[in-house]
Amino acid sequence: MIELADRVRGLLGPRAVGELEWRGRKDPLALALPASVDEMQVLLRWARAEHVSVVPVGAGSKLGWSRPPGPRGGDVLALSTRRLQRIVEYEPGEGVITALAGTRMATLRDAAREHGHWLTPDVPAAENATLGGVIAAGQSGRDRLRHGPVRHHVLGVRALMADATLAKSGGRLVKNVTGFDLPRLFTGSHGALCVIVEATLRLAVAPRVEAVVTASARDGAELAARARAVVRSRARPISLHAARLDPPTEAAQFALFAHLGGHDEVVRDEIALLRELWEPAAVFEGAEAVELARGQREIDFLVEPRPWLHATTSPESLPAVLGALDRATAFLPTRTLVEPALASVDVQLRMPDGEKLDAARWIELVPALRRELAALGGSLTVRNPTRKLADSGVPWPPIEHGGALMRALRDRLDPDSVFARGRFEEDL
Amino acid sequence: MDPKLIDGLRAIVGPAGLLADDVRRKPYESDALAYLKRIPELVVLPRDTRQCAAVMELCARHRVPVVARGAGTGLSGGATPVEGGIVLGLARMRDVLAIDPERRIARVQAGVVNSDLSIATAKHGLFYAPDPSSQKACTLGGNVAENSGGPHCFRHGSTTRHVEGLVIVTARGDVLDLSRPRADPLGLDLVGLFVGSEGLFGIATELTLRLLPIPPVTETLLAIYTSLEAACQAVTQVIAEGLEPSALEIIDKLTIEAVEASVLAAGYPQDAEAVLLVEVEGSEAEVASQTRALEPILRAFGAFELRRARDEAERARLWAGRKGAFGAMGRIAPDLYVIDAVVPRTKLAALVRATTAICRERRLKLANVFHAGDGNLHPNISYDRRDQDELARVIDAGHAILRTCIEHGGALSGEHGIGLEKLEAMEWLFTQDDLAAMCRVKEAWDPEGRMNPGKLIPVHTCMETRSALPSGGRA
Numbered sequence: 001m002i003e004l005a006d007r008v009r010g011l012l013g014p015r016a017v018g019e020l021e022w023r024g025r026k027d028p029l030a031l032a033l034p035a036s037v038d039e040m041q042v043l044l045r046w047a048r049a050e051h052v053s054v055v056p057v058g059a060g061s062k063l064g065w066s067r068p069p070g071p072r073g074g075d076v077l078a079l080s081t082r083r084l085q086r087i088v089e090y091e092p093g094e095g096v097i098t099a100l101a102g103t104r105m106a107t108l109r110d111a112a113r114e115h116g117h118w119l120t121p122d123v124p125a126a127e128n129a130t131l132g133g134v135i136a137a138g139q140s141g142r143d144r145l146r147h148g149p150v151r152h153h154v155l156g157v158r159a160l161m162a163d164a165t166l167a168k169s170g171g172r173l174v175k176n177v178t179g180f181d182l183p184r185l186f187t188g189s190h191g192a193l194c195v196i197v198e199a200t201l202r203l204a205v206a207p208r209v210e211a212v213v214t215a216s217a218r219d220g221a222e223l224a225a226r227a228r229a230v231v232r233s234r235a236r237p238i239s240l241h242a243a244r245l246d247p248p249t250e251a252a253q254f255a256l257f258a259h260l261g262g263h264d265e266v267v268r269d270e271i272a273l274l275r276e277l278w279e280p281a282a283v284f285e286g287a288e289a290v291e292l293a294r295g296q297r298e299i300d301f302l303v304e305p306r307p308w309l310h311a312t313t314s315p316e317s318l319p320a321v322l323g324a325l326d327r328a329t330a331f332l333p334t335r336t337l338v339e340p341a342l343a344s345v346d347v348q349l350r351m352p353d354g355e356k357l358d359a360a361r362w363i364e365l366v367p368a369l370r371r372e373l374a375a376l377g378g379s380l381t382v383r384n385p386t387r388k389l390a391d392s393g394v395p396w397p398p399i400e401h402g403g404a405l406m407r408a409l410r411d412r413l414d415p416d417s418v419f420a421r422g423r424f425e426e427d428l
Numbered sequence: 429m430d431p432k433l434i435d436g437l438r439a440i441v442g443p444a445g446l447l448a449d450d451v452r453r454k455p456y457e458s459d460a461l462a463y464l465k466r467i468p469e470l471v472v473l474p475r476d477t478r479q480c481a482a483v484m485e486l487c488a489r490h491r492v493p494v495v496a497r498g499a500g501t502g503l504s505g506g507a508t509p510v511e512g513g514i515v516l517g518l519a520r521m522r523d524v525l526a527i528d529p530e531r532r533i534a535r536v537q538a539g540v541v542n543s544d545l546s547i548a549t550a551k552h553g554l555f556y557a558p559d560p561s562s563q564k565a566c567t568l569g570g571n572v573a574e575n576s577g578g579p580h581c582f583r584h585g586s587t588t589r590h591v592e593g594l595v596i597v598t599a600r601g602d603v604l605d606l607s608r609p610r611a612d613p614l615g616l617d618l619v620g621l622f623v624g625s626e627g628l629f630g631i632a633t634e635l636t637l638r639l640l641p642i643p644p645v646t647e648t649l650l651a652i653y654t655s656l657e658a659a660c661q662a663v664t665q666v667i668a669e670g671l672e673p674s675a676l677e678i679i680d681k682l683t684i685e686a687v688e689a690s691v692l693a694a695g696y697p698q699d700a701e702a703v704l705l706v707e708v709e710g711s712e713a714e715v716a717s718q719t720r721a722l723e724p725i726l727r728a729f730g731a732f733e734l735r736r737a738r739d740e741a742e743r744a745r746l747w748a749g750r751k752g753a754f755g756a757m758g759r760i761a762p763d764l765y766v767i768d769a770v771v772p773r774t775k776l777a778a779l780v781r782a783t784t785a786i787c788r789e790r791r792l793k794l795a796n797v798f799h800a801g802d803g804n805l806h807p808n809i810s811y812d813r814r815d816q817d818e819l820a821r822v823i824d825a826g827h828a829i830l831r832t833c834i835e836h837g838g839a840l841s842g843e844h845g846i847g848l849e850k851l852e853a854m855e856w857l858f859t860q861d862d863l864a865a866m867c868r869v870k871e872a873w874d875p876e877g878r879m880n881p882g883k884l885i886p887v888h889t890c891m892e893t894r895s896a897l898p899s900g901g902r903a
Contacts, residue, residue, distance in 0.1 A: 117670070178854075312610065
């Protein structure tokens with residue numbers, strides 16, 4: 001690794017080198033921090049010639065969302081886009097924003113907010129998360145219920161391909177079908193196909209007024225029913241989620257939050273409606289609501305470097321999936337977040353101080369739980385697994401369909417394996 | 429065409445699914461881009477995924493090119509037949525397979541007509557949002573291939589945002605089942621990549637589509653202007669103010685005249701230079717607040733009259749005029765060249781001005797009807813294709829308009845696709861490196877280049893990409 005760092009230093013200078021701890025890998029990776037696209041091209045050409053595998057990263061906060069790069073023990077160099085920070089274009093009347101990949105999401109969010117726009121995806125820890133990292137990880141926001149997943153909002157991308165050429169696809173336009181939709185291919189590609197260096201996002205309109213309505217649910221079934229009532233109603237919340245109470249009470253296992261936003265009279269109408277649907281409900285408005293919504297987003301354990309189970313299912317199976325997750329994790333403390341309308345559940349595994357996750361136990365448990373959830377129409381991933389767990393490969397579900405085509409895409413776009421393989425499956 | 433292939437195909441689809449004689453092949457000679465045509469060697473019409481896969485497998489064995497076709501309403505030559513190839517029509521695959529009102533999804537065969545889906549789901553209080561003007565004829569499979577739009581995509585987004593899953597028959601005849609809807613794709617987003625691939629990757633035979641609840645309240649407004657530019661400026665301001673109508677459509681004077689003289693007469697005022705059709709939908713509170721905010725903006729830019737559709741019948745009539753505008757233009761000249769271009773929404777007025785000048789210089793009759801809210805222009809040029817000189821001027825004007833759009837930060841297509849029509853223009857917008865990335869993606873799906881060959885990406889670009897591969901293109 002030291003040798004790799006030295007060679008990068010020789011190519012790009014002393015400021016362009018660091019190291020990257022990668023949860024799930026034994027040793028830190030050498031990290032290249034190029035200051036420009038030109039420098040990245042130099043690095044990619046060199047890596048290709050020297051058979052060094054490159055793994056593109058942003059700030060490195062979501063590395064544990066997919067498999068660690070292979071081959072283990074081989075020369076793998078992390079290439080970060082975090083020094084490419086700039087808003088390239090933001091014409092408020094247009095409703096789109098274009099920035100370099102290393103630009104922090106908070107920078108974009110603040111710029112957009114100033115002109116009445118809402119940056120979607122509304123991700124936690126936006127001060128750290130980069131635009132390129134969010135797109136590459138396919139990270140949708142807490143606002144997904146209203147605004148949809150991140151892949152619906154990436155309008156254009158400029159990316160460095162494995163041969164160091166710069167390829168543009170899409171554009172800075174809200175509607176555009178010129179050429180294949182490579183932004184969709186690159187969103188969620190975890191650095192397996194290219195280095196995203198610039199991207200354009202569609203912005204939403206910022207709500208003029210915000211409110212948060214809270215209520216409780218005594219169990220998974222009531223939680224699902226209360227969420228369903230909202231989804232079936234005329235209300236269009238920005239987000240709807242629930243946290244398991246710790247400790248639960250006789251009357252309530254979950255606290256439900258609906259984040260509302262829009263024109264004043266729309267929010268008034270929705271508050272009245274939710275009061276009725278969720279009787280009894282508490283309402284927070286004004287600065288209190290904004291703060292509560294922010295707190296709910298940031299409380300997200302999803303940015304902490306601890307393992308968590310990410311399960312998705314269909315709304316009708318949600319209570320059953322919650323039950324299955326409960327039973328499987330009953331032997332250790334957990335925290336559970338639910339997006340009931342989207343039927344996704346995140347369960348953080350909280351080890352008591354000084355104790356380590358028993359990897360052997362989880363290596364057995366995860367596939368069994370995955371089978372149980374699959375029978376309910378659900379799926380399961382372990383994010384941020386420990387190294388032993390990551391080594392076993394069980395945290396990530398096998399690709400059911402289309403693996404051959406995904407490999408063909410990889411082989412065509414990166415015939416020399418410049419980008420580290422194994423982010424999705426053993427050689428993919 | 430090899431008789432063995434013809435016999436093999438007939439065995440798969442039956443005699444009714446194979447069109448071999450001249451008369452029955454003729455209607456497949458072009459899509460709605462009528463100036464490009466070629467009678468296909470053979471038309472094959474499978475009934476289901478299994479038949480489609482068998483057809484594709486046989487075509488792969490015989491190395492025969494395949495052009496997929498829905499209803500043939502496409503405007504970019506995406507379904508124009510190619511030399512030595514078959515046309516694979518999906519029009520007999522028109523079953524709605526399942527509607528799940530709880531999850532708000534529908535599973536349909538690719539040949540289901542767009543508007544039939546919303547009709548089928550209405551009893552559940554749901555509808556399918558993308559609504560191309562041709563929605564009473566175009567197929568959902570064709571919409572997926574082209575990533576089609578429509579007026580209400582302003583709020584709801586183009587087709588790609590409504591496709592949750594696909595069953596795809598690959599170039600080799602394998603069935604790739606990506607139909608299970610998931611919150612996020614497992615691995616690479618093949619479904620998202622496929623939408624808008626214009627038949628160059630494979631054939632989508634079954635679609636899992638997202639449905640939306642029919643909004644409780646819909647308000648349709650017609651703002652009437654004495655200048656087209658003013659209408660454009662009003663649209664730019666509506667967007668800048670952060671208002672969220674579901675559709676923002678502009679119709680100009682010539683189009684108004686054509687519509688009003690047709691059976692689709694919508695009651696558009698004939699003394700107007702342009703009308704802006706605005707629709708707002710949502711809860712009562714939402715529609716009321718949006719409408720209240722909209723009205724002063726529409727008036728500030730000179731709307732001298734603002735009409736509200738009083739009932740569903742009037743609303744339907746206003747929209748029938750908009751959606752039937754292309755058909756109504758047939759009164760002006762035998763042929764209509766519908767240009768599809770997209771520009772930043774802040775540049776609408778400048779582009780409309782430039783487009784008018786381009787057509788005037790070439791002595792062409794221009795009408796505009798377009799999705800203003802999305803910056804998606806449709807300059808419509810009336811012409812007579814029998815007049816070769818006029819046809820040449822029309823094509824030249826189309827090129828000039830596209831170049832102007834690119835100069836203003838726009839692109840080549842908002843919803844009709846590239847097909848054959850804009851093949852050459854791809855090199856105006858994209859570099860060879862941009863196109864090379866697209867070629868490689870295409871080759872992953874279709875290594876032999878048999879799927880809709882010669883469309884969307886200039887052929888020589890792909891040839892160069894192939895020769896650059898280490899294995900000399902046989903990977």
